[in-house]
Amino acid sequence: MNIKPTDNEQIILGIESSCDETSVAIVRDGREILGLATYSQLVEHEPFQGVVPEIAARHHLLKINPLLDEALSQAGVTLHQLDAIAVADRPGLVGALLMGVMTAKTLAFVLEKPLIPVNHVEAHIYAACFEQDPVFPTVSLVVSGGHTILYYSKTITDHTMIGTTIDDAVGEAFDKIAKFLGLGHPGGPALDNVAEKGDPLAYAFPSVTFKKEGYDYHFSFSGLKTSLIYLVKGMQEKGEPYSIPDLCASFRKTAIDGLYEKAKACCTRFATPHLIVAGGVAQNRYLRTRFLSDSDWQCTIPPGNLCGDNGAMIAGMGYHLHQQGIQADYRLSPSSRIVQKGRRGEVWMVDST
Ligand code: KG4
Numbered sequence: 001m002n003i004k005p006t007d008n009e010q011i012i013l014g015i016e017s018s019c020d021e022t023s024v025a026i027v028r029d030g031r032e033i034l035g036l037a038t039y040s041q042l043v044e045h046e047p048f049q050g051v052v053p054e055i056a057a058r059h060h061l062l063k064i065n066p067l068l069d070e071a072l073s074q075a076g077v078t079l080h081q082l083d084a085i086a087v088a089d090r091p092g093l094v095g096a097l098l099m100g101v102m103t104a105k106t107l108a109f110v111l112e113k114p115l116i117p118v119n120h121v122e123a124h125i126y127a128a129c130f131e132q133d134p135v136f137p138t139v140s141l142v143v144s145g146g147h148t149i150l151y152y153s154k155t156i157t158d159h160t161m162i163g164t165t166i167d168d169a170v171g172e173a174f175d176k177i178a179k180f181l182g183l184g185h186p187g188g189p190a191l192d193n194v195a196e197k198g199d200p201l202a203y204a205f206p207s208v209t210f211k212k213e214g215y216d217y218h219f220s221f222s223g224l225k226t227s228l229i230y231l232v233k234g235m236q237e238k239g240e241p242y243s244i245p246d247l248c249a250s251f252r253k254t255a256i257d258g259l260y261e262k263a264k265a266c267c268t269r270f271a272t273p274h275l276i277v278a279g280g281v282a283q284n285r286y287l288r289t290r291f292l293s294d295s296d297w298q299c300t301i302p303p304g305n306l307c308g309d310n311g312a313m314i315a316g317m318g319y320h321l322h323q324q325g326i327q328a329d330y331r332l333s334p335s336s337r338i339v340q341k342g343r344r345g346e347v348w349m350v351d352s353t
C-alpha cells in the first residue's frame with residue numbers, strides 16, 4: 001500500500017464525534033499516532049440502554065476541548081504545528097457530528113489550515129492501516145453499530161459499495177438482543193462475553209444472508225433478531241428452561257457466519273484474496289477467530305483499540321485526502337447519510353443510527 005512519509009512531513013489533527021465517542025488524535029504522515037484521546041459516553045447512556053442523540057451532542061461539547069488539549073500534550077505539538085484539520089462529517093447523528101464539525105471549522109479558520117471532510121465509515125477501513133500493510137485492491141467489510149457494508153476498495157481512498165444491510169446493522173442487532181436478554185449497555189461486548197460460555201449449536205436461527213436476485217451481497221439481521229425474541233418468549237410462556245449463554249453463542253455464530261459467507265463470496269466475485277474487516281463489531285472474539293483462521297485469504301483487522309470510533313482513523317484518512325487536494329470550505333455541514341454509487345451505478349442511501 002502507498003502509505004509512505006513524504007519529504008514534507010504532515011501532522012494532521014483528526015476529530016471524531018459521530019455517535020457516543022468523542023475522540024481527538026494527532027497523526028504523522030497518516031501512519032504514526034502521536035496522540036489519541038477518547039471519551040466513551042457509556043455512563044451517560046447506560047440508564048437508557050442505548051444512545052440518546054441529544055445527550056451525545058451535549059457531552060461532545062463538554063469533552064472536546066479537554067480532549068484536544070490532551071491529544072496535543074501527548075503528541076508534544078502545538079496547534080500551530082498542525083498541517084490540516086480532518087473531521088468526520090458523515091454519516092452519524094447530526095447533532096453529535098455538529099460538535100466535531102464546528103470545532104474543526106473554528107480551528108481551521110483561526111489557524112488558517114485546510115479543513116478535510118472525512119467519511120466516518122470509510123475511515124473505519126483506514127484503522128487497519130496503522131500497524132499493518134493491507135494490499136489493495138481489497139474487499140472491505142465495515143461492521144459497526146450503524147453500518148454493515150461490503151466495499152470493493154481499489155485504494156485506501158476509493159471505496160465502492162457492493163452490499164449493505166436492508167434493515168438493522170450487525171452491531172445494532174447485538175445491542176438490541178443484549179438489551180432484550182438484560183445483559184446491559186453496551187450490548188455487543190456484553191453479549192460477546194456471555195457467548196464465550198455457551199454452546200453455539202444449541203439453537204438454530206435463520207441466516208442473515210439474503211437470497212434474492214440483485215441482493216447477492218446484502219444482509220438482513222431483523223429475521224435473526226425476531227427469531228430469537230419469539231423463541232425466548234415462547235419458552236417463557238411454556239415455562240421451559242433456556243440457557244442465555246447458549247442463546248448468545250448461537251446468535252453470535254449465526255450473525256458472524258453470515259458476514260463471513262458474504263465476504264467470502266465478494267472476494268471470489270472480485271478475484272481478490274485480500275480482505276479488511278473493521279468497525280466496532282470487529283472486536284468480536286468469534287469474528288476475529290473465524291476470519292483470521294482462514295488461510296485462503298489475507299485478512300487484516302485493526303487492533304481492538306482502533307476498531308471502535310476514534311480520531312486516529314479520521315486523521316489517517318484525512319492525510320491521504322489532503323495529499324489529493326481534497327478540502328472543504330466553511331459551508332461544510334454534517335449529514336446523517338452516505339450517498340454513494342454502487343458498481344452497477346445504483347445509488348445507495350445508507351442511514352446512520
Ligand atoms: O464502530 P463503532 O464504535 O460505532 C459505530 O460507528 O457504530 O461500533 C459500535 C458497535 C456497537 O453496536 C457495539 O455493541 C459493537 O460495535 N461492538 C461489538 C463488540 N464490541 C463492540 N459487537 C459485538 N462484539 C463485540 N465484542
Ligand code: ZN
Pocket residue numbers: 120124144145279280308309
Ligand atoms: Zn463507527
